[in-house]
Amino acid sequence: MAAKKGSIPPVFLLLGPEEGEKAAFIAEIKKRIAAEDPGYESTRFYPYETEISSIVGVLRNGSLFSSRKLVIIQNVEAIKRDDAALLGEYLKNPSTDATLIMVSNGMERDIAKAIASAVPKEHKKMFWELFENQKRSWLANYFGRQHIEVSPEALDLILELVENNTREMKIACDQLALHFGPGSCIDEEDVDAFIFHSKEENVFTLFAKIGACDFSGAIEALRKLLLSGEGNPIQLFAGLLWQFKRLLSLSGLTDLQYAPQEACTKVGIRGKRNQSNYIVANKNYSTDELKHIIVLIARFDSLVRETRAEMQTVLTELFLYYVIIKKGAVPEAYCAMGNRTA
Numbered sequence: 001m002a003a004k005k006g007s008i009p010p011v012f013l014l015l016g017p018e019e020g021e022k023a024a025f026i027a028e029i030k031k032r033i034a035a036e037d038p039g040y041e042s043t044r045f046y047p048y049e050t051e052i053s054s055i056v057g058v059l060r061n062g063s064l065f066s067s068r069k070l071v072i073i074q075n076v077e078a079i080k081r082d083d084a085a086l087l088g089e090y091l092k093n094p095s096t097d098a099t100l101i102m103v104s105n106g107m108e109r110d111i112a113k114a115i116a117s118a119v120p121k122e123h124k125k126m127f128w129e130l131f132e133n134q135k136r137s138w139l140a141n142y143f144g145r146q147h148i149e150v151s152p153e154a155l156d157l158i159l160e161l162v163e164n165n166t167r168e169m170k171i172a173c174d175q176l177a178l179h180f181g182p183g184s185c186i187d188e189e190d191v192d193a194f195i196f197h198s199k200e201e202n203v204f205t206l207f208a209k210i211g212a213c214d215f216s217g218a219i220e221a222l223r224k225l226l227l228s229g230e231g232n233p234i235q236l237f238a239g240l241l242w243q244f245k246r247l248l249s250l251s252g253l254t255d256l257q258y259a260p261q262e263a264c265t266k267v268g269i270r271g272k273r274n275q276s277n278y279i280v281a282n283k284n285y286s287t288d289e290l291k292h293i294i295v296l297i298a299r300f301d302s303l304v305r306e307t308r309a310e311m312q313t314v315l316t317e318l319f320l321y322y323v324i325i326k327k328g329a330v331p332e333a334y335c336a337m338g339n340r341t342a
Contacts, residue, residue, distance in 0.1 A: 008032050010094035012101045013076070013119045015108055018127035020166025025125060026101060030070065033099060037068035044072045049309050052083035056090045059098045069098040075234070076102040077110040078305050084112030091118035130166065135159055138166060139173065143186075146177045153188035157270045161195055161204055175200075192271035201225045203239030204274070210240075211247070211281025215324045219317055226313055233316045237301040244297065248290045250282050285327060292328030 008029065014022050033040050045055050059071055073079075079087065094100065108116050108124065116124075130138060136155055143150045150158075162172045179194060180186055195204055201221040209218040225236065246267055253263035260279045269278050285293070300319040304312050322330050 007096075008036070008099055009120075009123050010096060010099055011091055011119055011123055012099075013108075013111070013116065013124045014101060014103045014127065015106065015111075015124065016127035017105050017129050018165050019105075019168065020170060021127045022103065022125075023167055025127075026072070026103075029099065029101065033068055033070055037066055039066045040068035040070060041066050042070040042072070044074065046074050046309065047076070047078045047080075047083070048305065048307060052079060052086050056086060059090060059095050059100060062097070067097055069095075070101070071098060072101045072103060074103050075105075075305070076115065077104045077106045079112055079115065081112060081114075084114040088112075088114030088118045091115065132159075135169070138169065142170070142173050143177070147182040148177060148180060149185040151185070151187045153270075154186050154191045157188050157191045157274075160268070160270055161191070161274070188271060192273045195271075196273045196277070200228065203236055204243070204277075206236065207240060207243045207281075208277040210320065210324055211277055211284060213284050213324050215320065218320050218324060222316060222320065223313070226316075233304045233312045234301065236316065237297055237304065237319075241294065241297045241301075244290060244294050247278060247281055247285070248287065248294065250278055251285070251287045251290055254282055255287055289327040293323050296322060296328050296330065 012029070014025060016022070030042065043058060055071065055073065059069070091100075102111075102115070102119075104111060108126075136159070139155050139158060140150070158169075158172060158176075162168050176186060176191070176194060180190070195202070196208065201224045203225075206218060206221045206225065209221050222236075226232070246269060249267045250260075250263050250269065253266060254260060258266070260282065261275065264275045264278060269275050296319065300315060304315055307315055322328065
């Protein structure tokens with residue numbers, strides 16, 4: 001059933017890695033729904049936490065307290081074939097008093113065909129990452145509005161340390177702006193010190209503890225991160241994978257007798273503290289061990305995506321054990337399980 005003319009479409013599929021623009025789009029939809037029904041209900045679901053049949057039930061059934069519903073399904077690429085068919089049937093005849101927003105960091109090809117083909121083309125939105133020059137402009141404009149001067153080297157380091165989307169960039173910039181304040185001048189060393197010495201844990205401080213083979217410290221950092229709500233295991237695996245790939249490149253260069261500092265420069269690792277963390281990790285993990293760890297990240301990422309939220313922390317802690325204590329080695333039986341779920 002089509003949406004009424006002039007009303008908000010009943011279905012959207014938001015794709016791509018640019019989280020900040022997606023969040024802005026969702027905020028605008030919420031604003032439009034609130035204009036029609038200030039008391040609307042909003043619910044967010046994850047495929048590994050809630051059965052698709054239950055989500056469809058929420059969409060189909062009326063509410064006692066409001067005439068309008070907004071349902072958001074995150075990680076829609078994780079929906080399996082049978083569930084995708086069920087959701088696809090709903091999409092062919094969506095409820096007129098509900099708006100469904102399906103979100104994925106991937107491309108349309110990553111989404112089950114039963115879902116993607118049922119969404120009208122005009123309601124599929126692709127959010128691409130900014131180009132390098134656009135990201136620098138975004139950062140410069142942000143700090144300009146805050147009346148903060150930032151050196152080119154500091155901008156380079158922020159871009160290196162922050163995940164490549166405007167949501168993560170804004171979070172990092174908000175923290176820096178709050179810490180240094182209007183009228184300040186931020187250089188590379190300020191960013192380096194803030195990222196690694198602030199009280200808040202992040203994927204970089206977690207990587208540093210892994211690199212130092214500090215198992216108890218890594219577990220503590222992981223738990224603080226998950227409790228803070230600043231990251232989930234899937235996001236953490238993505239951040240760790242990026243850093244371990246860089247560490248592997250560094251390890252390959254030092255195997256060729258490059259000096260650690262020279263190798264860091266060639267790989268593009270900036271910031272004294274950041275370089276120090278990589279150099280320590282390079283001493284603690286061999287090139288072969290790093291290759292095993294990168295494979296392990298992919299296996300655990302796959303497992304976590306198939307696991308309910310209450311078990312994800314346990315799996316991620318198990319991952320840290322296999323990385324730090326076992327240096328990427330896992331029992332043969334577990335490897336078989338990982339291959340089946342990949």
